[in-house]
Structure formats: structure tokens, C-alpha cells
Amino acid sequence: QKEVEQDPGPLSVPEGAIVSLNCTYSNSAFQYFMWYRQYSRKGPELLMYTYSSGNKEDGRFTAQVDKSSKYISLFIRDSQPSDSATYLCAMSADSGYSTLTFGKGTMLLVSP
Amino acid sequence: NAGVTQTPKFQVLKTGQSMTLQCAQDMNHNSMYWYRQDPGMGLRLIYYSASEGTTDKGEVPNGYNVSRLNKREFSLRLESAAPSQTSVYFCASSENLAPRPNTEAFFGQGTRLTVV
Numbered sequence: 001q002k003e004v005e006q007d008p009g010p011l012s013v014p015e016g017a018i019v020s021l022n023c024t025y026s027n028s029a030f031q032y033f034m035w036y037r038q039y040s041r042k043g044p045e046l047l048m049y050t051y052s053s054g055n056k057e058d059g060r061f062t063a064q065v066d067k068s069s070k071y072i073s074l075f076i077r078d079s080q081p082s083d084s085a086t087y088l089c090a091m092s093a094d095s096g097y098s099t100l101t102f103g104k105g106t107m108l109l110v111s112p
Numbered sequence: 113n114a115g116v117t118q119t120p121k122f123q124v125l126k127t128g129q130s131m132t133l134q135c136a137q138d139m140n141h142n143s144m145y146w147y148r149q150d151p152g153m154g155l156r157l158i159y160y161s162a163s164e165g166t167t168d169k170g171e172v173p174n175g176y177n178v179s180r181l182n183k184r185e186f187s188l189r190l191e192s193a194a195p196s197q198t199s200v201y202f203c204a205s206s207e208n209l210a211p212r213p214n215t216e217a218f219f220g221q222g223t224r225l226t227v228v
Contacts, residue, residue: 102156
């Protein structure tokens with residue numbers, strides 16, 4: 001079993017839909033959880049950052065962490081065509097960046 | 113403000129050739145990183161430099177060397193390229209060694225390398 005599992009998609013939704021993106025993980029020591037957005041042929045950019053369990057909201061984006069289930073989610077409300085990208089989850093057990101583990105990414109397509 | 117700049121953007125190498133990927137950041141960041149990204153795979157850390165003068169191995173360092181030339185520049189060298197090194201390479205930088213809270217890593221645009 002890989003440390004971080006993420007469905008590659010593609011996930012296709014109509015504009016305005018609520019999108020749910022998810023990752024599961026096996027390492028119970030993970031404490032830092034991140035979501036990156038990567039547009040085609042671009043570098044990843046950090047969207048959301050969460051430490052330990054709980055929810056975090058930023059505009060149309062909400063990140064949830066459920067450490068008891070080893071499950072993290074990113075919700076996008078009122079999705080826009082400009083949200084079409086690949087979303088990568090990432091997590092780490094401590095503050096050392098060398099331990100950061102990325103999921104494979106989920107491709108999201110939002111149609112007008 | 114250019115952020116993180118990588119050169120070249122594209123490169124084709126023959127097996128056994130060597131090359132150096134260049135990375136420079138203009139944000140006065142202390143930490144810099146090299147990742148590779150392969151189809152169907154996540155980002156994998158090759159090497160990182162927590163601060164000027166230090167470098168450390170990441171998850172997949174074999175076949176690569178790095179140099180932290182100064183605070184701005186961090187290069188990645190392939191001494192004898194192999195087809196397995198065909199990938200997209202990303203350089204990133206952060207103010208401090210991520211992922212501490214509020215320490216965001218900024219990525220470059222990537223270098224697409226093909227080894228034939």
C-alpha cells in the first residue's frame with residue numbers, strides 16, 4: 001500500500017458544482033497536510049495548508065482533515081472553469097521538508 | 113518579480129551525456145529544492161538545501177548531484193543521463209525549511225527532460 005493514495009481522475013463537473021477531492025494515507029505520523037493546484041505545464045502552487053485535524057476555509061475552498069480515518073478532503077464551492085487543473089495532496093510527519101509525500105494528483109475539469 | 117526561474121525549459125539528451133539544470137530565486141529564500149514529476153506519479157524530492165552551504169538527499173537522489181552556488185542559485189547535475197531520468201524537473205524555494213506553518217514553497221515552471 002502506498003503511503004498516500006489519490007484518485008487520478010479525471011473528474012468532470014459542470015460550472016457551479018461543488019467538487020470534492022480526497023486523499024487517504026497510511027502513515028499515522030503525518031501532521032502537516034497541504035493541497036497544491038497545478039495548471040498544465042506549470043509548477044504547483046500551494047492552495048491550502050492544515051496542521052493536524054480540523055477544517056480550514058479560504059474563500060471557495062475548504063480543507064478537511066480526519067486523522068482518525070486517515071482521510072483528507074478539499075472542497076471547492078461554485079466551481080469555475082478556471083479551477084480546471086490537477087490537484088495534489090501532500091503531507092509530512094514533521095517539519096523537515098524531506099519527508100513531504102505527494103499524492104499522484106487528481107485532474108479536475110470544470111465545463112462552462 | 114520573477115520568483116523561481118529554471119533553465120532550460122526543454123532538453124533532449126542522449127544516454128550517457130551530462131547536463132546541469134539551473135535554478136535561481138529572487139525572493140531571498142533560505143531553502144531550495146529539486147523535485148521530479150513523472151506521469152502517474154506524485155512529486156518526488158531529489159535533493160534539498162535547507163540553507164546556503166548545505167545540501168541533503170531526498171527520496172530519489174541516485175544519479176544526481178547538486179550545488180548550492182549561493183543563496184540565490186541551486187543547480188542539479190546529471191553526470192551520465194539514463195532514459196529513466198526522463199521527467200519534468202521542478203525547482204522550488206521557501207523562506208525556511210518547509211512545511212512549517214506559513215512557509216510556502218514556490219515552484220518554478222519546470223524543465224522537461226527527455227533522455228533517448
